[in-house]
Amino acid sequence: MKNEEYRNVWVFSEVKEVALELLSLGRQLADSLGVELGALALGNGAEAQASEYIAYGADRVYVGQHPALSRFSVEPYTDLIAGLAGQHRPEVLLIGATKRGKELAPRVATRLGTGCAADCISLTIEGESRALQVERVVYSGNALAMLTYRNRPQVATIPPGIFQRREREENRPGEIILAELPIREPRTRVREVREKEKGSVNIEAAEVVVSCGRGLNHPEDIQLIRELAELLGAEVGCSRPIAADLQWLSEDHWVGLSRHKVRPKLYIACGISGQIQHIAGIRDARIVLAINQDDAAPIFQSADYGIVGDLYQVIPALKEAYQRIVKRES
Ligand SMILES: Cc1cc2nc3c(=O)[nH]c(=O)nc-3n(C[C@H](O)[C@H](O)[C@H](O)COP(=O)(O)OP(=O)(O)OC[C@H]3O[C@@H](n4cnc5c(N)ncnc54)[C@H](O)[C@@H]3O)c2cc1C
Numbered sequence: 001m002k003n004e005e006y007r008n009v010w011v012f013s014e015v016k017e018v019a020l021e022l023l024s025l026g027r028q029l030a031d032s033l034g035v036e037l038g039a040l041a042l043g044n045g046a047e048a049q050a051s052e053y054i055a056y057g058a059d060r061v062y063v064g065q066h067p068a069l070s071r072f073s074v075e076p077y078t079d080l081i082a083g084l085a086g087q088h089r090p091e092v093l094l095i096g097a098t099k100r101g102k103e104l105a106p107r108v109a110t111r112l113g114t115g116c117a118a119d120c121i122s123l124t125i126e127g128e129s130r131a132l133q134v135e136r137v138v139y140s141g142n143a144l145a146m147l148t149y150r151n152r153p154q155v156a157t158i159p160p161g162i163f164q165r166r167e168r169e170e171n172r173p174g175e176i177i178l179a180e181l182p183i184r185e186p187r188t189r190v191r192e193v194r195e196k197e198k199g200s201v202n203i204e205a206a207e208v209v210v211s212c213g214r215g216l217n218h219p220e221d222i223q224l225i226r227e228l229a230e231l232l233g234a235e236v237g238c239s240r241p242i243a244a245d246l247q248w249l250s251e252d253h254w255v256g257l258s259r260h261k262v263r264p265k266l267y268i269a270c271g272i273s274g275q276i277q278h279i280a281g282i283r284d285a286r287i288v289l290a291i292n293q294d295d296a297a298p299i300f301q302s303a304d305y306g307i308v309g310d311l312y313q314v315i316p317a318l319k320e321a322y323q324r325i326v327k328r329e330s
Helices: 016-033 046-055 074-088 099-111 219-232 240-245 298-302 311-329
Strands: 009-012 037-042 060-064 092-096 120-126 131-138 143-148 154-158 175-178 208-212 235-238 266-270 287-292 305-308
Touching (some): 009 016, 009 074, 016 092, 016 120, 016 154, 037 046, 046 060, 046 175, 074 099, 092 099, 099 154, 120 154, 131 154, 219 235, 219 266, 219 311, 235 240, 287 298, 287 311, 298 305
Parallel strands (some): 009 037, 037 060, 092 154, 208 235, 208 266
Antiparallel strands (some): 120 131
């Protein structure tokens, strides 16, 4: 099929917040291409979501409701999205780079015989060719790769939090279409679903993160980090050795290239050397404060503020100073 036979921009995320961000980006791309913006709402509550998507910029929403879609499962979701895209031929298909979206997007792209660019942070349309140009961070954040597509649809995944949602527009016109496509019997079966432990962290959404590394001497010293975090209303983060090797904290706390990328307003790195794999996870932090006893530690090159000193002395002093200021101002 020729590229010219594809038209319109589509977005999908199973997480509503991310879907709204994609609608904002999708709207910009659709306007610059002079086409419609479509969205996919699948699973429970999809119809109510569809009206929301219209209010946030979609012209048309395809609603898929089927018992197999009630809980996310990659096989039926792939069937439906690839089936609909094969039928309606969007030229751009944006999928939220959530854990599930990352599972889904390459499968959908493969099913459609096209490519998928992952974790795109900038997307523009190249003039006459109508081709999508995307940028993605590579080599642990040390370079930007720019890609474009030969085939259609052009599938890209977008990390949460990169684009801001638009203002909600009451009574915005749009069309809701019930998608009726056959869904195959999944080849995998969910045997058990266990709720995540209570109190588990969502470090990627935290506004303040106090993180620790191998500068800590004993597992019980994490209490020092917890106390500072509690005072600041922060989540506790850590470097890989703390979670993976020493297992003093669960992987939910692990920051860096191989786990969680954080984007807090404030990131406090305590006894973390600042190796590139850790820095890759904190590039989007607004302010980085590093505490390290080695003034040559690489973390200071990535920090906005640095305190050279023993964390066992610096953290209590910080806590005390913070409490003093809060008391004075209250
Ligand atoms: C493929 C790959 C992927 C990886 N992914 C990740 C990842 O996602 N996240 C990650 O974090 N790492 C990752 N790593 C590991 C990474 O390379 C580093 O080994 C790791 O980040 C180092 O952890 P650290 O800073 O806690 O420990 P160290 O490098 O040992 O640093 C400890 C620091 O604490 C300081 N210190 C010691 N005592 C004190 C004290 N009393 N007060 C103040 N400062 C003190 C020291 O000066 C030192 O700078 C990865 C590595 C590989 C090969």
